[in-house]
Amino acid sequence: MPSLAPPAGADPGKRRILVIDDNVAIHRDFRKILCPETISAELDDLDQAIFGPKSKPPPPKSEFVVDTVSQGQEGYEAVRRTLKVGRPYALTFVDMRMPPGWDGVETLEHIWAVCPDIEAVICSAYSDYSWHDVIGRLKRPGLRLLSKPFASKDVLELAWTLTSRWLAAHPGH
Numbered sequence: 442m443p444s445l446a447p448p449a450g451a452d453p454g455k456r457r458i459l460v461i462d463d464n465v466a467i468h469r470d471f472r473k474i475l476c477p478e479t480i481s482a483e484l485d486d487l488d489q490a491i492f493g494p495k496s497k498p499p500p501p502k503s504e505f506v507v508d509t510v511s512q513g514q515e516g517y518e519a520v521r522r523t524l525k526v527g528r529p530y531a532l533t534f535v536d537m538r539m540p541p542g543w544d545g546v547e548t549l550e551h552i553w554a555v556c557p558d559i560e561a562v563i564c565s566a567y568s569d570y571s572w573h574d575v576i577g578r579l580k581r582p583g584l585r586l587l588s589k590p591f592a593s594k595d596v597l598e599l600a601w602t603l604t605s606r607w608l609a610a611h612p613g614h
Contacts, residue, residue, distance in 0.1 A: 456604035457528065460509045461516035461548060462536040462564065467589075468509035471534065474593045475505040475600055505600060512539055513548030520552050520559065529614070530559055531607035532600065534587065537565035546570065549579055558610065560603035562587050 460471045508530075510516045516533065523529050533552065537545040545563050552559060563575065566589040576582055585599060608614060 455506045456504050456532070456600065456608070457506045457523070457530045458508070458600060458604065459516060459519055459530045459533040460507060461511075461513060461533060461539070461545075462509070463511050463539040464536070465509075465511070467536070467564075470591075471509070471596065472507055474596045475507050505604075513543030513545070513551070516548055517543075517551045517555075520556050524556055529556060529611075531604040531611075531614070532560040532562070534562045534564050534596075534599075537563055538567075538569070544569065546575055546578055553579070553581075558607070560607050561585075562599050562603070564589055564591070566590070 458471075458475065460468055462468060508519060510519055513535070516535065520530060520533070533549075535545040535548050539545070539548075543551070545565070549561055549563075552561070561581075562585045564587045570578070572586060576584060585603070587595060587599060
């Protein structure tokens with residue numbers, strides 16, 4: 442049986458997430474929610490430049506690693522690349538509408554063809570399909586829907602729950 446240990450340089454215990462959405466503002470929203478130290482570090486640097494050094498310790502590092510792409514085909518290629526290097530994504534948040542390319546359903550069909558165990562959430566303000574049709578076409582009754590605009594707590598809850606489930610099924614990643 443092959444080793445399930447991550448390769449050298451991997452981020453063991455990190456919860457790797459791919460956001461696939463044609464709106465770059467959504468990419469920033471996910472990063473603000475899931476990787477707050479990036480924003481916090483920028484504010485801390487500005488604060489220090491204005492008020493001088495602080496004595497309190499820096500905030501803890503995020504458990505999440507978030508990558509973003511703008512189209513379904515790019516997301517599919519990102520999933521394939523990370524699989525090849527042994528650093529698969531645990532979760533992907535996929536927008537339903539991403540003109541001019543694949544929609545969220547087609548994107549997930551392609552991704553699940555090469556990585557059937559990645560967790561996924563469809564994100565949408567509206568859809569060209571009923572949720573029943575989406576579930577039927579993808580054959581994933583447990584697929585989650587995140588309605589836009591979304592609340593930070595909903596993103597965090599889905600990210601923690603689904604990456605925890607993936608990590609439990611993939612020890613060592």
